[in-house]
Amino acid sequence: MLGAAALALCGAAQAQDTRTVREPVPPPACAVLPAESALPGRDDAPRIQAAIDTCTPGHALHLAPEGDKRAFTAGPLTLRSGVTLVIDAGVTLFASTNAALFDRGRNTCGTVDDAGSGCRPFITAEGIGGAGIMGDGGIDGQGGQRIDGKSETWWQIARRAQKENLRQNVPRLIQLDRAREFTMYRITLRNAANFHVAMNRVDGFTAWGIRIDTPRDARNTDGIDPGSSRNVTIAHSHIRTGDDNVAIKAGHNGPSENISILHNRFYSGHGMSIGSETDGGVRKVLVEDLDMDGTTSGLRIKSNDRRGGEVKDIVYRDVCMRNVQWPLYIDTNYAPGPPGELIPDYAGVRMEHVHSLTPGRNVILQGYDDKRPLRLTLDDVVVDGSPALKIDFARLAGRINPPGAAGIDCGKRLLPFPDDAARVARQ
Template sequence: MDIIVVIASVVLLSATNVHGRKDLAEPASAGGTDFEAFNCRAQSGSIMDFGGVGDGKTSNTKAFQAAITKLGAAPGGGQLIIPAGKFLTSPFKLASHFTLYLQKDAVILAAPEEAEYPVVDALPSYGKGNGPGMGRFTPFISGSDLTDVVITGDNGTIDGQGQFWYDKDATLKAHRPHLIEIMNTKDILISKVTLANSPSYHFHPVYSSNVIVRGITILANLTTKNTDGIIPDSTTNMLIEDSYIASGEDCVSLKSGMDDFGVKFAKPTSQIAIRRLTCITPTSSLISIGSEMSGGVSDVRAEDNTVINSESGIRIKTNPGRGGHVKDIHVRKITMDTMKWAFFMTGEFASQPNKNPPAATPPVIEGINLMDMTAKNVSTAGQLGGIKGHPFNGICMSNITIEMAKAPPPAPPAWNCSDVAGTSSTVTPPICPPLAAKGPPACKFPTDKLPIETVKLQKCPVQVSAKASGPSASPVGKAPSPSP
């Protein structure tokens, strides 16, 4: 689907959003004079101070490298301001105690040149690329072993120019690059920006903790696979909220490594809160867990989300040799409209090619709580299949109403279930026998808060002129102390 159609869909959703939120695609403020961050920065500079040219044609690679090197080393931290304009650049790396701020109408364009994206090693929890002998291209924006990284602004855009990569898919020798990938990092905030046209994943935090995604827009080609929105991967204590995602793959996808690599690396994804999202994904799901979940996924809390025109609402994927676990998943207050499946769970998801044998231990799937949901125009209420001899246990469904799409007779079954076990209450249409045992009036949803939900951010200033202050300017603001 053309990106113009995607934008139109997002505008329409904002006008009819069931949560009554202001359109998050609008500028955060008229002047863009302050923003939230873990800590404010002592030094501030514009990309223009480092030779930036915002004509959409001139390379700004050297300007970004110089600016991040200078401001990233500034005592008290530094912030780089991107003014209105289109700034073309090759991939670049972020720094600790660093803020990348995009003003209104600012666009960072990813250079469409394969030679600028070297092939990098596979992540240790995967051990390879997603196909035989294939690696992965370096991400457009990346960082590793950092502390306190912020990408924010007045709804500026980071554009991956993914069509260049989609057109070359059949000839690529490695997997398409991610737009933003931050690894082994503590305290990450992405807010009030638009991420668009990523060659692959849009935001991929991996082996990281204390991550906040708030008030962003993600726009992708709706027919291109692997353009997932937000992918917490072996990452803990993360809050995702108040955002729009239109994607050709899952809007939020939770992962933790694959097969023997993920089992051995043993770094789970846990303590994840997902709330007040609006999602469009014709071929995938609002929230997907797996299939790469060999390090484990647990303590996921999702509520007050809307998904429209999607293949499925909630999806869990694994296979008999994958190992790991999916436990303590809590989802409530989801509104679904036009779905193939409201719920999709499978223990027979096709394994990806792997030179090493898969983990011998079957995965453990248990404690899946789904409640207080409505759906309409749904082809199949649930496609739920566990693993023979190792069923998915402890599935609880309560207060769920699904309106089935009209179909010519004979009508297909609303539910298809095998190798699953659990309880239910007040589910329409009547649920399948393996889940028909009477359960409590409501399934479980935690009442405590995750640590990331209690973090108090600082209000930090930013200059709004195109030139902004130089790298040797006087301090523009400093937080009294790190956030708890």
């Protein structure tokens, strides 16, 4: 059952999100839609969309089990202002494997080409406010299932595009554009064909107690990507995926700012990232109480002079890592290519009480040049095992592994990814 307690997330002195964020409370139901299938396959999109469209703002549409019937399957769905989609415990909403349903009109969805972007997202929230996705059920993008009428899965198309230096045409799972006050609570997202949650120009986003669970070899399956967005809180969530667990981006649509990443646990994936698009500016970010176990990178800022910009006022605090290949990875020459004029400039970055239990391959701390060095403050930052250090164009206040430092105690923090049984037991 969904929790109803409303608890303050964090004091204003700590959180960078300017809102007062509390544990979400599900709205009252406008309708309950029973499942009509035990397995994915039938097309439930018309009745789900009709129920969303007729739901009164301030209410929620529930997708509910009916006996042993617990599966809904749909093509693209569009959320409406003030309407929350609740997926009840035991229920899974599957994305259809019919590429034609997602096609944008060029007959390219489910193919590779030079353009990409040929597919609509599975769930879209565009220009709306006060909507959300909640529940103890799940949304499954079926990225590892073969596309109807084809010999490949969505993920295999993504890998083929990489090998052929082309672009994939596959659907994102959830896309938020110009949305306001969007909330995700306790929902599990699995097997996205592409990004799980992507944001563009969103003001007010909360993800609380969600799980993202997709294989480590599924290409471009980022967990949550706030892009050119502000007032974002991601809290009490568990994320394992095939690309960035969280990636804060800021392109030509403007800055990303006032972002709080609090009390989260990351597993497989590319870590806690900023970039690579930073030309819009990234500022006022707090990452606190984060555990990363088995990610490729840990605390990562990545950009280059074709998409770089100002990254400032970034605080990482109380972070534990284990089996991370690059525990600290700050790079101004990510994905080298022809020179550009969008120069990365990283200033006012702080790391406090950060401990990696394993050395990884190396630690990279790299500014752009003498005029635009990395400006980083280190306070109680410990990487066990004598890591190799690569430090260029960096002005450091403090040092890694200061004399006598043992690092914060991470021994009881690095826990397995919670399965469904463990999740229920905590209620």
